[in-house]
Structure formats: structure tokens, C-alpha cells
Amino acid sequence: MLSIGIVGLAAVLVIVISFTHKGRGDRSKLLRYAALTMFVSAVLREAAPMPGHAPIVDLLKRVVFLGTEISAALLVLTFRPGSIAKRTARRFWAAGAAIALIETGLFVVQTGTHGMVDSYHEAVGHPAALAYFGLYETTIIATALIVGSGCWSALMRSGQPIVARVSLLLIAMAAVTTAGYVAMGSLVLIGRDADNDTARQALFLATIGLLLVGLAIGGLRKIVISGKQAIEAIAVDAATDIVEPLWQTAVKLHPNVVLQGTEFSKNERLERLFRLVVETHDALNFIRRDPDEALDDIRKRYTYEPQLTAGLLMHLLGEDNMPGRPSKWACAWRLLRFESQMPDQALMASIADIYAIRWACAFRKEWWIPARLAPPETHL
Known part of the structure; x- marks a missing residue:
């Protein structure tokens, strides 16, 4: 049921973004990239544990989700005073490409050693697998910090409309649930918790749900303004x-x-x-x-x-x-x-x-x- 909910919410997020953010500006493009890559990543995430799946599905899921993270980080940075420089954006995408190459190398190492991608539970004691999963969690928490701090900074500014404040608050809460998701994964990797898969999925679902509602409210504000x-x-x-x-x-x-x-x-x-x-x-x-x-x-x-x-x-x-x-x-x-x-x-x-x-x-x-x-x- 959680799997259906995760993919369904991600699909709804894509639809909401497509209808409420049709502009050609950088922010609209980044928002659409983030929503689409999140949906693809969610589908791959739910397909990875299925029997008979190709191990490379797990790698594809993480590489695609890197696109979500970079789009989200750049989107938040565009709201800082002064527009984000193209050089900065290129550096972010270059860093994402470098991380994707590292993840691919680690994937090859561990699949060559064990013949399959280790789960979080099986990664304990295997350096390549620990690095593979640990790098993924590190990029997620870095993105959560950028998004969370950006939302908090925007909330502290005076003159924000109430609808915008609610939207920012929900997205900031999504950053908090993301931190919880990463913390649970990290506990598994260090061997402290062996049975939190359901809780992690619930946090992942909560994160997408909060993002959906937050972005939908922001889109609703645009619709109301356009209608007026x-x-x-x-x-x-x-x-x-x-x-x-x-x-x-x-x-x-x-x-x-x-x-x-x-x-x-x-x-x-x-x-x-x-x-x-x-x-x-x-x-x-x-x-x-x-x-x-x-x-x-x-x-x-x-x-x-x-x-x-x-x-x-x-x-x-x-x-x-x-x-x-x-x-x-x-x-x-x-x-x-x-x-x-x-x-x-x-x-x-x-x-x-x-x-x-x-x-x-x-x-x-x-x-x-x-x-x-x-x-x-x-x-x-």
C-alpha cells in the first residue's frame, strides 16, 4: 500500500507542477525537472525490490534522484538576493555528474564482488557497499539542509503572503522528514537498527506528500492571482x-x-x-x-x-x-x-x-x- 501511495503522490506532484507552473523561466524549469525526476526515481525505487529485477535499476534510481536533488537545491538558491549565476548552476550539475560516476564505480565494484547490489542490511562490513549507500544518504541530507535553510530564510522575511508562508512551512517540514529518513538509513548502515524499512518508507511517503501539498498551495496562489x-x-x-x-x-x-x-x-x-x-x-x-x-x-x-x-x-x-x-x-x-x-x-x-x-x-x-x-x- 505504501508503494502505491509513494508512486501515486509522485505522479500527482508531476501533474500539479505541470498545470500550475507553465513558465519558461529557470524556476519553472527547475521545478518541473525536480517533479519529473522524483516521479521516475519513485517508480524505480518501488521496482528495485521486485524479484527478477536487473541490479542496475538500483543505480538508475539513485542517479535519477540526483537530478531531483540538484534541481531542488538550485531552485532554492534562485530565491536568494541576486539571481544564481550560470557558472554556479554548471558547477552543481558537474558535481552531480561526478557523484553519479562515483556511484557507478562503487556499483560496479560491489556487483563484481557479490554479484548483486547489497541491501542496507547486508552492506555492513562491505566498504564498497557502505560507500555506495552512504554517498546516496549524504547527497540527500545536503539537499535537505539547503532546501530547509532556504525555506527558513524566506519565512523570516517580512511581507510574505500567508499562502506563501504555508507553502514554505510545508516544504521545510519535508526537509525535516527527509533528515529523519536519512537518519534511519544511517542507523542501518552502522548496524544499530535492523528493522526500520516500514518506517523509512512512511517517512519517504510523508516527504513526497508534504512536497505535493506545499507546491500545490504555491501553485494555487498563482492560479488565484492569475484568476484575479x-x-x-x-x-x-x-x-x-x-x-x-x-x-x-x-x-x-x-x-x-x-x-x-x-x-x-x-x-x-x-x-x-x-x-x-x-x-x-x-x-x-x-x-x-x-x-x-x-x-x-x-x-x-x-x-x-x-x-x-x-x-x-x-x-x-x-x-x-x-x-x-x-x-x-x-x-x-x-x-x-x-x-x-x-x-x-x-x-x-x-x-x-x-x-x-x-x-x-x-x-x-x-x-x-x-x-x-x-x-x-x-x-x-
Whole structure:
């Protein structure tokens, strides 16, 4: 049952990492390398004790797991102040290759002597086997120390989000269980404990489980952030659909409010929305303060917003030049309360005013009475 759990958790870890860390940066690549090599190592680890297996499976398991250890160590080092130098990364991989060669040499020596790979219990008294297993345990504890100290250092920094702290804490706990795993293996090698295989497997399972949960939580944070950004983008686009038609109407009367020479890319949609809102309100303020006495009838008849501004626009431009009713997309934006996702609530209040004016224009038949022009004066 433990074997199935170990391989299953390692497989889930690969899937979680693949879906939550799709970037092309060094950290994403190292994380994927670590997850994949851990899965392969876990499969080989469970295949090694099976009857009829080739002895080289044990060596392959340890060489592949070296990739996990180096990826994990480099990943932690990337979070230190200043990015890790490529020369440092090459040194780590070169050290891993050297260790793999040493392990291969020790494997050849002991298989040539005994015809098979000794287990931990049988390694006592055999220098080559002790060195073979001892080197493996040494690389594991070195990796655990690097990962554990890196997580602790990150936890001590202020300003870490709670989700990131939980993720770091779980990975640090995985480093602790790894130390326990190594300690039990070392006891067997020195002949102090002959029956702890089940406990070691349980610690190995706990280590992978803690890593899975820790990395999944970190990935969940990325998903939440990405989802929030996507909702904000939707909110901005829907708000632009509300503002732009009225902007086009208002600036016909006061084109001087439009700042010239500025174009916005798709990534600058929020900046463009700010500009549209500001220019729309500037134009509408000019219209409200227009001293033309011909507008007094509108001001007396409609003393409250949004009918006042909508009435002034219709009087000046004509009903046929008014923007249509807000689109279903804009209505859904209000219905689903997307405005709560807007990054600036003052901006949201301004957009809400524009939205109200749009609806007043759309339903003008229910309240609008065109102003009557005074008859021309006659002189007898």
C-alpha cells in the first residue's frame, strides 16, 4: 500500500507542477525537472525490490534522484538576493555528474564482488557497499539542509503572503522528514537498527506528500492571482464598453478635452479606461456649466441626475445622436458585480455615473419631453 501511495503522490506532484507552473523561466524549469525526476526515481525505487529485477535499476534510481536533488537545491538558491549565476548552476550539475560516476564505480565494484547490489542490511562490513549507500544518504541530507535553510530564510522575511508562508512551512517540514529518513538509513548502515524499512518508507511517503501539498498551495496562489487578474481585465473591458459610447457623444461638443498623440496597447487597457472616463466627465462638466439661456428650460425641468445631463445632451445633439442602451455585456458586468474587481473604486464611482446617464438616454421615452423653443419676437 505504501508503494502505491509513494508512486501515486509522485505522479500527482508531476501533474500539479505541470498545470500550475507553465513558465519558461529557470524556476519553472527547475521545478518541473525536480517533479519529473522524483516521479521516475519513485517508480524505480518501488521496482528495485521486485524479484527478477536487473541490479542496475538500483543505480538508475539513485542517479535519477540526483537530478531531483540538484534541481531542488538550485531552485532554492534562485530565491536568494541576486539571481544564481550560470557558472554556479554548471558547477552543481558537474558535481552531480561526478557523484553519479562515483556511484557507478562503487556499483560496479560491489556487483563484481557479490554479484548483486547489497541491501542496507547486508552492506555492513562491505566498504564498497557502505560507500555506495552512504554517498546516496549524504547527497540527500545536503539537499535537505539547503532546501530547509532556504525555506527558513524566506519565512523570516517580512511581507510574505500567508499562502506563501504555508507553502514554505510545508516544504521545510519535508526537509525535516527527509533528515529523519536519512537518519534511519544511517542507523542501518552502522548496524544499530535492523528493522526500520516500514518506517523509512512512511517517512519517504510523508516527504513526497508534504512536497505535493506545499507546491500545490504555491501553485494555487498563482492560479488565484492569475484568476484575479483575468477578472480585472474582464471588468475593465466591460467598463470600457459602458464609457466609450458616451465619450464619443460628449466629445462631439467639446473635442478640446481629448488629449492628442496617445495610443494604448492591449496591456494598457486600464490606462485607456482612465483617460476615457476623465475626458467624458470633463466634456459633461462643460455641458452642465454652459451659460446658454436656451438650456435653462432643461435645467428647470430636470433638476436631478442622470436626467439632467442626459436631457442637456439630447437637447444639444438630438435624440437620434444618443448612444443606445448599454450592451448585454455591460448589463452583465453590473449584474455580476464585476465592478467590485475594479482596482480603483473612485474610478468605479465615475463609471457608475456614466452608466446611469447611458440608461437615462436609453429610456428617454419614459421621461423626456423636448424643450419648446420660444416663439420669435414680433415688432409692430
